[in-house]
Amino acid sequence: xxxxxxxxxxxxxxxxxxxxxxxxxxxxxxxxxxxxxxxxxxxxxxxxxxxxxxxxxxxxxxxxxxxxxxxxxxxxxxxxxxxxxxxxxxxxxxxxxxxxxxxxxxxxxxxxxxxxxxxxxxxxxxxxxxxxxxxxxxxxxxxxxxxxxxxxxxxxxxxxxxxxxxxxxxxxxxxxxxxxxxxxxxxxxxxxxxxxxxxxxxxxxxxxxxxxxxxxxxxxxxxxxxxxxxxxxxxxxxxxxxxxxxxxxxxxxxxxxxxxxxxxxxxxxxxxxxxxxxxxxxxxxxxxxxxxxxxxxxxxxxxxxxxxxxxxxxxxxxxxxxxxxxxxxxxxxxxxxxxxxxxxxxxxxxxxxxxxxxxxxxxxxxxxxxxxxxxxxxxxxxxxxxxxxxxxxxxxxxxxxxxxxxxxxxxxxxxxxxxxxxxxxxxxxxxxxxxxxxxxxxxxxxxxxxxxxxxxxxxxxxxxxxxxxxxxxxxxxxxxxxxxxxxxxxxxxxxxxxxxxxxxxxxxxxxxxxxxxxxxxxxxxxxxxxxxxxxxxxxxxxxxxxxxxxxxxxxxxxxxxxxxxxxxxxxxxxxxxxxxxxxxxxxxxxxxxxxxxxxxxxxxxxxxxxxxxxxxxxxxxxxxxxxxxxxxxxxxxxxxxxxxxxxxxxxxxxxxxxxxxxxxxxxxx
Numbered sequence: 001x002x003x004x005x006x007x008x009x010x011x012x013x014x015x016x017x018x019x020x021x022x023x024x025x026x027x028x029x030x031x032x033x034x035x036x037x038x039x040x041x042x043x044x045x046x047x048x049x050x051x052x053x054x055x056x057x058x059x060x061x062x063x064x065x066x067x068x069x070x071x072x073x074x075x076x077x078x079x080x081x082x083x084x085x086x087x088x089x090x091x092x093x094x095x096x097x098x099x100x101x102x103x104x105x106x107x108x109x110x111x112x113x114x115x116x117x118x119x120x121x122x123x124x125x126x127x128x129x130x131x132x133x134x135x136x137x138x139x140x141x142x143x144x145x146x147x148x149x150x151x152x153x154x155x156x157x158x159x160x161x162x163x164x165x166x167x168x169x170x171x172x173x174x175x176x177x178x179x180x181x182x183x184x185x186x187x188x189x190x191x192x193x194x195x196x197x198x199x200x201x202x203x204x205x206x207x208x209x210x211x212x213x214x215x216x217x218x219x220x221x222x223x224x225x226x227x228x229x230x231x232x233x234x235x236x237x238x239x240x241x242x243x244x245x246x247x248x249x250x251x252x253x254x255x256x257x258x259x260x261x262x263x264x265x266x267x268x269x270x271x272x273x274x275x276x277x278x279x280x281x282x283x284x285x286x287x288x289x290x291x292x293x294x295x296x297x298x299x300x301x302x303x304x305x306x307x308x309x310x311x312x313x314x315x316x317x318x319x320x321x322x323x324x325x326x327x328x329x330x331x332x333x334x335x336x337x338x339x340x341x342x343x344x345x346x347x348x349x350x351x352x353x354x355x356x357x358x359x360x361x362x363x364x365x366x367x368x369x370x371x372x373x374x375x376x377x378x379x380x381x382x383x384x385x386x387x388x389x390x391x392x393x394x395x396x397x398x399x400x401x402x403x404x405x406x407x408x409x410x411x412x413x414x415x416x417x418x419x420x421x422x423x424x425x426x427x428x429x430x431x432x433x434x435x436x437x438x439x440x441x442x443x444x445x446x447x448x449x450x451x452x453x454x455x456x457x458x459x460x461x462x463x464x465x466x467x468x469x470x471x472x473x474x475x476x477x478x479x480x481x482x483x484x485x486x487x488x489x490x491x492x493x494x495x496x497x498x499x500x501x502x503x504x505x506x507x508x509x510x511x512x513x514x515x516x517x518x519x520x521x522x523x524x525x526x527x528x529x530x531x532x533x534x535x536x537x538x539x540x541x542x543x544x545x546x547x548x549x550x551x552x553x554x555x556x557x558x559x560x561x562x563x564x565x566x567x568x569x570x571x572x573x574x575x576x577x578x579x580x581x582x583x584x585x586x587x588x589x590x591x592x593x594x595x596x597x598x599x600x601x602x603x604x605x606x607x608x609x610x611x612x613x614x615x616x617x618x619x620x621x622x623x624x625x626x627x628x629x630x631x632x633x634x635x636x637x638x639x640x641x642x643x644x645x646x647x648x649x650x651x652x653x654x655x656x657x658x659x660x661x662x663x664x665x666x667x668x669x
Contacts, residue, residue, distance in 0.1 A: 006047065007054045013044045017060035018158045022247050058129050058157035072143035078168065079227050081122060081136045083306060084289065084313040090268065093290065096312045097264050100292055103628065104300055105645035108292050111237045112270035113251050113258040115287040115313050116222060117199045118174030119206055126166055128159035145206055151215035156247040163246045164228060171223030175202040176283050179218040198284055223248045235293040260293060275316055287315035299611060300603065300643065304551055306523060320379040322392060323347035325370060328402050330409045334438025335518055336425040338415060340365055342388055349386060354378060357386045361422045362404040373397045410434055437463050439516050443471035447522050448514030449503040453496035461485060472572060474500055475579040504580040511581050518559045527551060531619060535573065535583035539564045548624050550615065595623030599632055603646050604639025606660045617667060629655060637663050
């Protein structure tokens, strides 16, 4: 055969093996024996070795791994991977569904599916070929693990059918229980430490540097979240069905792994079914996920700062164990909140050894009525730190109750508790060590000012030596002061000073996040920076001004007002400005009053602008955004597929309707 014939033969082998792989792993309907499959694969391997110029990055031979990776590159998600709001209450799920229907002002369908206990993954396909695989990371950016993902046989490398030319699909990579048990059996025979649980093992496997080792562990994957599919499906359920036709392993409706319902009763039936039957699954789930099906209605409901309003997760109650309460200690956070923590006799829970459990606050301690040496019931319940949920009174040995403290365990200040607050607080924010050092650690963190070369121990040492009392003091540190610190060499000192100088270029929204205002996370800080444009405008903002910002409620607004009403905080902020930190948003330096005094509501889908772009244009030109049509709405910008109920309400209230072109003409003027 000449080279052209060889290339064609390789392509035919690739197509044949992809088809057989799908039949075996996706459809559970093998067409040839394992021996025949292996012979075809070996033939392809030999040809690719002899003619590497004809080998494809998504060849079936990549399933066995073999590439070594020195590190995983961090990449930004094209669409942020948001987390879901979690609930353990059926009533909260009912309230969520009713709230969705009330906001939409029309009937809606819901999709119920399993909440897999694994690792979130996003896969991008170009022209039917697997292009890139990113972990969730922090939601904004993740690590590229494409080489390792190619070894997972249930993830197609080549699609079939009428798929979009460029789209992303998301799902969950997990380790089946049988594979986990087999892996631990091998490790036990070899005298190696056993893995704790399938979820952690899947996460660790996905980050192995040798893809050949990844291939040996038998990871699996369900894919269910398709992005960029508005031309192929009107809703989530239909998108999953389309993805199955392209070759993806998706949740099986016949096995009740995914269902569509139009009633709350249907949602509850799905939850109750899987709360009982999850023990029969060959993999772990920790709850179910509920979504509004229609893509249009999802856009109508929108997002909060951290999660979509159109989806929620119901989590099953987790494993519970009993152990002995040995003592209670009290921790002070950077906001001054005092949290009681139970110190326990070590016990195994969910694959990890638990020594501590959160008691949350004084009310929770009083509710539990804890005594020293009590036998307590502990569960994780979705918390990073496990929590005590009850006391075995039959095992009580002492009546010595544990009181909540009156004074700060760090500085001795009398604790305060504001009306409506669950936590007690230490008011000595400028003199209480964990508050001061905690605020500095927050300020220098990667999502804030990102100052390298400073760890918790170094911050504590600098505070003890009176070098820093707040983040502003970092900008007056000298080389000699740093060099005098333990374990601080010349190179480290220079690098730290350079990192501090570089932080002056960090954009406004991250500096605002770094201030550590209560309830102002990174997403809220970004919205505030974009809306007000300059710190002085934010400082001067009224409650009404703050509430006009998208997704800012009274709780956040009042916290901001309280922060900037404190003269000490104003002086601190002015000091940060004077040393050169960025307190103006480049994106908001120019703004007109073209739309001032008018409230706009956006509904439907648009051709020229996305909904977020329309919102930004309205705000840039002085207009206000409304979340729903009301008597205060001046204009409704109506796109395609707008809900009839919203249109009728706008008509009844006499709200002026604008098309996308109408709005463009106004902006152009």
